[in-house]
Amino acid sequence: NAGVTQTPKFQVLKTGQSMTLQCAQDMNHNSMYWYRQDPGMGLRLIYYSASEGTTDKGEVPNGYNVSRLNKREFSLRLESAAPSQTSVYFCASSLAGQETQYFGPGTRLLVL
Amino acid sequence: GQSLEQPSEVTAVEGAIVQINCTYQTSGFYGLSWYQQHDGGAPTFLSYNALDGLEETGRFSSFLSRSDSYGYLLLQELQMKDSASYFCAVRENNDMRFGAGTRLTVKP
Numbered sequence: 001n002a003g004v005t006q007t008p009k010f011q012v013l014k015t016g017q018s019m020t021l022q023c024a025q026d027m028n029h030n031s032m033y034w035y036r037q038d039p040g041m042g043l044r045l046i047y048y049s050a051s052e053g054t055t056d057k058g059e060v061p062n063g064y065n066v067s068r069l070n071k072r073e074f075s076l077r078l079e080s081a082a083p084s085q086t087s088v089y090f091c092a093s094s095l096a097g098q099e100t101q102y103f104g105p106g107t108r109l110l111v112l
Numbered sequence: 113g114q115s116l117e118q119p120s121e122v123t124a125v126e127g128a129i130v131q132i133n134c135t136y137q138t139s140g141f142y143g144l145s146w147y148q149q150h151d152g153g154a155p156t157f158l159s160y161n162a163l164d165g166l167e168e169t170g171r172f173s174s175f176l177s178r179s180d181s182y183g184y185l186l187l188q189e190l191q192m193k194d195s196a197s198y199f200c201a202v203r204e205n206n207d208m209r210f211g212a213g214t215r216l217t218v219k220p
Binding site: 033041099 | 116142143145153154155156157160162199201203207208209210211212213
């Protein structure tokens with residue numbers, strides 16, 4: 001099992017460009033999450049999906065959209081990137097009712 | 113809303129014991145989790161407390177006092193590889209909130 005995978009690992013964007021961060025898990029988990037982590041800070045929840053077909057906003061959803069494509073995949077889209085979105089983005093998944101979240105390796109995004 | 117407070121840095125020597133505290137304020141509380149993150153790596157789950165008391169997993173233990181809105185992570189027999197950041201986290205429904213993290217440096 002690969003666990004949680006994310007692509008790409010690194011990305012540089014210009015202000016105003018769009019991109020989609022991909023996340024997939026092979027653990028048959030119901031819930032999936034997108035976080036961002038800025039230097040010296042904890043993770044902040046952007047969006048989550050409790051189950052296939054549902055998505056909900058987290059703490060910092062502005063400037064992002066998500067799609068729960070199927071049970072395995074949960075993508076994060078930046079429609080018009082801004083320098084404030086420079087961050088490390090982590091995807092995570094968990095079984096319904098379980099506290100343990102399994103994180104992907106992260107995507108390091110730089111917006112110039 | 114939710115907020116979590118934990119020390120920003122802790123330093124200890126190899127073989128020692130260190131305690132990382134976490135206080136929280138939340139409108140709804142299910143439990144307190146702890147995660148470890150090495151530099152450049154992904155967070156990994158360490159422990160979860162839903163009820164008051166101590167949970168032990170090898171060299172790591174975690175404690176919760178719901179009445180005090182307080183918990184701690186206890187690391188025993190410190191090893192160099194324990195140098196990392198440690199985050200406490202609380203869940204309100206499916207909305208997870210993390211503390212800013214405590215950077216633990218283990219010295220020889």
